Amino acid sequence: MRLSIATRAGWRLAGVVSATLAGIACANQTVPPGGPPDAAPPLVLAVTPKDQATGITKPRSVELRFDEVVSETPLGARDLSELVFISPKSGRARVDWHRTRLTIEPSKGWKPNTVYSILIRPGVQDLRGNALDTAIRVVFSTGGAIPDTRITGAVFDWKEFKGLANGVVEAIAEDSTTYQVSADSSGRYTLRHLPPGPYLVRAFDDRNKNRDLDPLEVWDSARVTVTQNATADLYAIARDTLGLRIANVEVQDSSRVLKVTFDKPYSPVQLFVVDAITLTRITATDSTRIPIRLVMGAAQKLLFDSLKAVQRADSIRRANPTPEDTNPRLAARRDSILAVRRADSVAAADRARRLAAQQAAQAAARARGGARRPLGPPDTTPPPKLQRPKVYPDVYLTVDTPLPPGTQFRVQFNGMRSLNETVTSPARNFTTPKPAPTDTTKRDSTVRRPPPGRSR
Numbered sequence: 001m002r003l004s005i006a007t008r009a010g011w012r013l014a015g016v017v018s019a020t021l022a023g024i025a026c027a028n029q030t031v032p033p034g035g036p037p038d039a040a041p042p043l044v045l046a047v048t049p050k051d052q053a054t055g056i057t058k059p060r061s062v063e064l065r066f067d068e069v070v071s072e073t074p075l076g077a078r079d080l081s082e083l084v085f086i087s088p089k090s091g092r093a094r095v096d097w098h099r100t101r102l103t104i105e106p107s108k109g110w111k112p113n114t115v116y117s118i119l120i121r122p123g124v125q126d127l128r129g130n131a132l133d134t135a136i137r138v139v140f141s142t143g144g145a146i147p148d149t150r151i152t153g154a155v156f157d158w159k160e161f162k163g164l165a166n167g168v169v170e171a172i173a174e175d176s177t178t179y180q181v182s183a184d185s186s187g188r189y190t191l192r193h194l195p196p197g198p199y200l201v202r203a204f205d206d207r208n209k210n211r212d213l214d215p216l217e218v219w220d221s222a223r224v225t226v227t228q229n230a231t232a233d234l235y236a237i238a239r240d241t242l243g244l245r246i247a248n249v250e251v252q253d254s255s256r257v258l259k260v261t262f263d264k265p266y267s268p269v270q271l272f273v274v275d276a277i278t279l280t281r282i283t284a285t286d287s288t289r290i291p292i293r294l295v296m297g298a299a300q301k302l303l304f305d306s307l308k309a310v311q312r313a314d315s316i317r318r319a320n321p322t323p324e325d326t327n328p329r330l331a332a333r334r335d336s337i338l339a340v341r342r343a344d345s346v347a348a349a350d351r352a353r354r355l356a357a358q359q360a361a362q363a364a365a366r367a368r369g370g371a372r373r374p375l376g377p378p379d380t381t382p383p384p385k386l387q388r389p390k391v392y393p394d395v396y397l398t399v400d401t402p403l404p405p406g407t408q409f410r411v412q413f414n415g416m417r418s419l420n421e422t423v424t425s426p427a428r429n430f431t432t433p434k435p436a437p438t439d440t441t442k443r444d445s446t447v448r449r450p451p452p453g454r455s456r
Helices: 005-027 298-319 328-367
Strands: 044-048 062-066 084-087 093-098 101-106 115-120 136-141 150-157 168-172 178-182 188-192 197-204 219-226 229-231 234-236 246-252 257-262 277-282 287-289 292-297 394-399 408-413 427-431
Touching (some): 062 136, 084 101, 084 178, 150 219, 246 427, 277 292
Parallel strands (some): 150 229
Antiparallel strands (some): 084 115, 257 394, 408 427
């Protein structure tokens, strides 16, 4: 049977439309319908070149193959290239997406006789939003053997007194070769497989995500020599050359205490003495110096308030003694029982948290193939601890007599030292607050008001 020309043309048009729609459907990332619920992140099936491979003379790209389609949009980043660190640096990493594959290469190409370490931060996710919560590391050499060396440590935001999450850490060799890596969410980092020698280790908060240190970003540096393993903890702060400035003066405790807040923390070795601080009352005719009885840094003030709270609690306990308080043996037994219960509750909560995480991971693994996804032990490593004292921007001044309200004063500190060791003498004028207005409205006794609960 021969078909008419119109019928055949219609079939051809339908075929073109179907192919076009199929192409659009393939181009758009959508969650495939049907099937069991998927709660497991993508699994890396293969890496090319293989990890720890040597003699890769002409590498084209590093390829990661996953067991499912991954998203072009990672978790916590604008694009996939933000997750990738190639060390040593050779231009910005270029990451191409091929549904179930990712290819990675530096914009300036691979160099010969070089050991490359590629770090992919957590964030690669599938189309359902299940993201990898661990980093992927790949190491290979375009020349000889891979040295078993490393620099480890932690990066801290000293002002905030916590680890600098995802801070950029780099080790700069004498020939300016720069090895770069990202710290984890707690601030820990490891720079691996560096040639032995001296390095300048630098860490910074890469706020604009350009992988370079910019003037307004907090940073710190240290010098180490790598023979096999080296350690360097870094404390990032703003490294400007400006000294401290008084940002605010707050009147507290019935106008007897002044809380002076600087624009940034002062040095932890700063000494506060009364003779180095001047408080002056300013009037239209003259100025009068106000004597300062006590000056305390923020750390001293916290300790002082804590001791006062303990003394207050002790005095209340002495005024209302209980049998446990009057009997030392009963008091010791009570404290021992409380300590054991507290330790048991903390341990039980920790066990419950780890068990819940393990059960969730096992359920996710069963939903996507079970045995294909081996479960690693839960990460119970505590966050790194700062080995330097906490820094503060506040100082407290106490005077003998209350400062009069609505009066202008000037306070000046001599020899204030910033974290950058810049010494200045900041000053600021302030005015004590006026008292709240009182209600001067008199009650008219001639007006008879109905008793409560009754209307006129």
